[in-house]
Amino acid sequence: MGVTIKDIAKRLGVSATAVSKALNDRDDVSNELKVKVRKIAEEMDYSPNSLAKRLVTNKSNTIGVFMFSRQKNSGHDPFGFQFLSGIMEEANRNGYDIVLFSTDSDLLAEKSYIKLCKERKVEGAIFTGLRLDDPHLEEIKESPFPISIIDTEVKGNNVSFISTDNRKGVRLALNYLWKLGHRRIAIINGHKKAMVSHLRYNAYKEFLEEKGQFREELVFTGDFTERSGYLCGGKILELKDRPSAVFVASDLMALGVIKKFKEEGLKLPEEMSIVGFDNIFPGEFNEPALTTIGQNAFEMGVEAVNWVLKRINGEKGNKKILLEPELIIRDSCDTNQFQWLERVTAKS
Amino acid sequence: MGVTIKDIAKRLGVSATAVSKALNDRDDVSNELKVKVRKIAEEMDYSPNSLAKRLVTNKSNTIGVFMFSRQKNSGHDPFGFQFLSGIMEEANRNGYDIVLFSTDSDLLAEKSYIKLCKERKVEGAIFTGLRLDDPHLEEIKESPFPISIIDTEVKGNNVSFISTDNRKGVRLALNYLWKLGHRRIAIINGHKKAMVSHLRYNAYKEFLEEKGQFREELVFTGDFTERSGYLCGGKILELKDRPSAVFVASDLMALGVIKKFKEEGLKLPEEMSIVGFDNIFPGEFNEPALTTIGQNAFEMGVEAVNWVLKRINGEKGNKKILLEPELIIRDSCDTNQFQWLERVTAKS
DNA sequence: TTAGATAACTTTAACGTTAAAGTTAGGAGT
DNA sequence: ACTCCTAACTTTAACGTTAAAGTTATCTAA
Structure with missing residues (x-):
């Protein structure tokens, strides 16, 4: 359907790998080739297939977000959007995609949050509005990927608590x-x-x-x-x-x-x-x-993302981040x- | 890293394809095998790799969402969240993921909305808060995938207009x-x-x-x-x-x-x-x-998703959907x- | 009894990309 | 003249899944 790396390779008479390297600006391809490849890529309106890339590199560049809104559908939860704005901006700024899950869809009836995340291969997740009686709490504690939870403290090896003081x-x-x-x-x-x-x-x-x-x-x-x-x-x-x-x-x-x-x-x-x-x-x-x-909800979203990104990059960091409230x-x-x-x- | 279909196959002494078919409940595998496969899958805590699946089936099951919020960061735009709730719920209900893009990230400085979507292989997109002077308007008109735009009418072959009357x-x-x-x-x-x-x-x-x-x-x-x-x-x-x-x-x-x-x-x-x-x-x-x-913002989100899904499924449908306002x-x-x-x- | 159908698999190839391990020509060093 | 190096590639294989095209053994029908 779309133009692939192979099409560019064929047109230039080089290997697909060479094209890939050129596009990724690796240093074992000549500048000449880089220039040529970029030109042709532009010309053919090539756009990389992120699915393939993610599959082969085993890196999804994705963070999952679950929002359990306090007042469902009513739009009376202005914080939801503020959290999300912070999350979105910080994630995208760092080259990460945000996948948003509705927390009362059928999906969640069948599959746990963790399972959903594993399938999408998300590298981390963020929860807001999580309740203390949530049925999946135990699973969250043992999450294999980092999770920032806003306003709810869950003790777990890979879990952080982001909140206002x-x-x-x-x-x-x-x-x-x-x-x-x-x-x-x-x-x-x-x-x-x-x-x-x-x-x-x-x-x-x-x-x-x-x-x-x-x-x-x-x-x-x-x-x-x-x-x-x-x-x-x-x-x-x-x-x-x-x-x-x-x-x-x-x-x-x-x-x-x-x-x-x-x-x-x-x-x-x-x-x-x-x-x-x-x-x-x-x-x-x-x-x-x-x-x-x-409370600075936007900033809470930013911090939630930052903690997850730090974990992904192997840093340790404090598992409890409290922002300053303001009278x-x-x-x-x-x-x-x-x-x-x-x-x-x-x-x- | 994770458990794959091959691991299950090896353990049962069958082919990977057989396992795949069993998991997808195809009718050219025996019930016996289906039962066995499901049991082992559970036992090994298998979870399918959606990236691989999406790559091979050429179906991403993803809808991209762009929100240009009227009052950035201020949280004074309660509609944003209501739209989103509707979008989220309806998309997930139909087995679609929502990928959310921040509309003032560096990402958008370099790449157009359409390019971003193509890379993610989204099947459709939804815009809210799009302005009439947006620099990418022309590109939107010629989008190869269906786009629902809330509250802004853009004439295009693959574009719908969802709004209140x-x-x-x-x-x-x-x-x-x-x-x-x-x-x-x-x-x-x-x-x-x-x-x-x-x-x-x-x-x-x-x-x-x-x-x-x-x-x-x-x-x-x-x-x-x-x-x-x-x-x-x-x-x-x-x-x-x-x-x-x-x-x-x-x-x-x-x-x-x-x-x-x-x-x-x-x-x-x-x-x-x-x-x-x-x-x-x-x-x-x-x-x-x-x-x-x-205005029923939640419902506008739902309609936006529905139109996109209809298009994906080859139906034509009206390109202009106006919801009833209420005094x-x-x-x-x-x-x-x-x-x-x-x-x-x-x-x- | 024998072609034909069918159930239940297996084999092969592919999706688009990249990592890792070759290959080759030309140049440097001694 | 020989080995060694390096730049600039190419080849091969892999990521995890599924589609499409085989392959059997067993059953069916006249």
């Missing part, structure tokens, strides 16, 4: 609220199947215990959806002794909480301060604009609590 | 505003390098000319960003004779317009009605919640204009 992020949020004078701070956490939920809960508990202010009854659990935030918001309002602030483990849930609070007539941020986590776009447009902890102050926290606290402290 | 969408929006009583309706359109901008402008002009209400001075042009919406909002406020409603050709811009209007103290929706286009997530959380025209009524339009209009009409 969640502990630091939570402390950034809580410390901000603390300095504003808040003492009763509730948490709305994500579901337990996400690794980050554990990290965030632990950091929350640690921080408040340090301050002697941890209260079991202020811990609420959602599932990262807006709806669940809305529901938890309702529960918070039912509390006899309401908190003055809520740390919400995802912006999407935070949006739901705020919706509920507004519906119930709360003045925001005066009557309740809220800090989210993620820094998704809609938070900027919410009223009040959402104060949150920003993004907008309008969802009451900044006057501080003055209130000062008055209280002055009195005592 | 933009004309219908615009008419849905304008008709809604018209029925609410609006007569001076401005438009903030996207830049001219996007095909949809032309379609939307034409539909806008057509509708208002039908009503004898088209005014050149009410046409504004942004570039799909929030910032440009904000700027156009300012220009609208400078008008001596203000419109009572604005149709904005993207939600992102609509958010910007609203921001500007609110900053300038306009009461919304009473003093200005706004309809967006796209139905992106943040619109729901805006105040007022954005009335808009919804999503929220709170950004003043519904009392209608009464006002009734009063006016009653008087005359």
Whole structure:
């Protein structure tokens, strides 16, 4: 069908190997031949068959990507695309192809991720949104090729953990609220199947215990959806002794909480301060604009690729890469609590 | 390195071809052998080498995807991911792999999209966000493999156009505003390098000319960003004779317009009605919640894949697929204009 | 009984590329 | 004049799979 190396060889009266070498700029062919070959290749509109090349060199130059999106099909997972942009750019920059697998196709019902990857001969893989109860977790641990997992830590010889420093992020949020004078701070956490939920809960508990202010009854659990935030918001309002602030483990849930609070007539941020986590776009447009902890999703994708590439090249490198979170102050926290606290402290 | 068909063959004392046939469930091998082969394959953890298979069968089972994202890296393009979800699911459902190309890598500086695809032997490709001034447009027109282009129409033998029915969408929006009583309706359109901008402008002009209400001075042009919406909002406020409603050709811009209007103290929706286009997530959380025209991005991805697959299978099919837009009524339009209009009409 | 069919294989070659091991002519060194 | 070297190739084989064309032994039908 297409033009091959052989066609060029025939036309020039040389061997296919010579053409191959010329095209790859090897130093055991003359410059003359290189020039000729390139000219003819151009003329005949030759394009190399990467399948053949990959087969013979036993190098696929491919990275597999699996995205288990938190909110399937809804497009409410703006991180998915940001991860992917980072992955794509970094991979292509290094001459690697990205093969993307849908994580709820029939394919996965029959074959494991690892099997799928082996067939494609991918040199490495990247997972996002992997849950702690995933049935293939054991297999991942023993992967023969390197895997970067974003936001889920799986202990394995060939597996890395790429994430935001969640502990630091939570402390950034809580410390901000603390300095504003808040003492009763509730948490709305994500579901337990996400690794980050554990990290965030632990950091929350640690921080408040340090301050002697941890209260079991202020811990609420959602599932990262807006709806669940809305529901938890309702529960918070039912509390006899309401908190003055809520740390919400995802912006999407935070949006739901705020919706509920507004519906119930709360003045925001005066009557309740809220800090989210993620820094998704809609938070900027919410009223009040959402104060949150920003994650650099694009960069996480880049790091995920880099770790895999390092492994492929035989380097060892740290298996845990945590990016810096960032406190993004907008309008969802009451900044006057501080003055209130000062008055209280002055009195005592 | 890995286990091959030959290893299985050796172990069973049969030919490699027999093993291949058994694994592919051909009918010229005995059931006995099939059973044995499958057992051994499992036992040896065999996985087929798709590269070899693709090379010999001359079928790559791969579709290339290029996404020129409107807002690079910002993650403000929630459609990108929705398209992709649809593409991914439908492709994998049909046994096809998706290879994703970053559209601003060095790769593309050197090689054209088509060349990249040829090397990977993709059977078809999908483009999103392609601009009318793209330097490779001519090459796309003459593509040897089928290409679905989302939201940009390129006339070519092997090229299809997958989009929302933009004309219908615009008419849905304008008709809604018209029925609410609006007569001076401005438009903030996207830049001219996007095909949809032309379609939307034409539909806008057509509708208002039908009503004898088209005014050149009410046409504004942004570039799909929030910032440009904000700027156009300012220009609208400078008008001596203000419109009572604005149709904005993207939600992102609509958010910007609203921001500007609110900053300038306009009461919304009473003093200005706004309809967006796209139905992106943040619109729901805006105040007022954005009335808009919804596009089904997931389904557009699915259709794009389906067209390509049809072509691959030799079917002809329509080269233009338009999905139905949907009017999503929220709170950004003043519904009392209608009464006002009734009063006016009653008087005359 | 014997040609013909059929089931269940095997053999050969090919896909397009490259790695590894030749080959050859000409030049350098002594 | 001889060996040795080097540049610039060519030849052979391989990567793992499958298509196409054999090869048997056994069965079928008249």
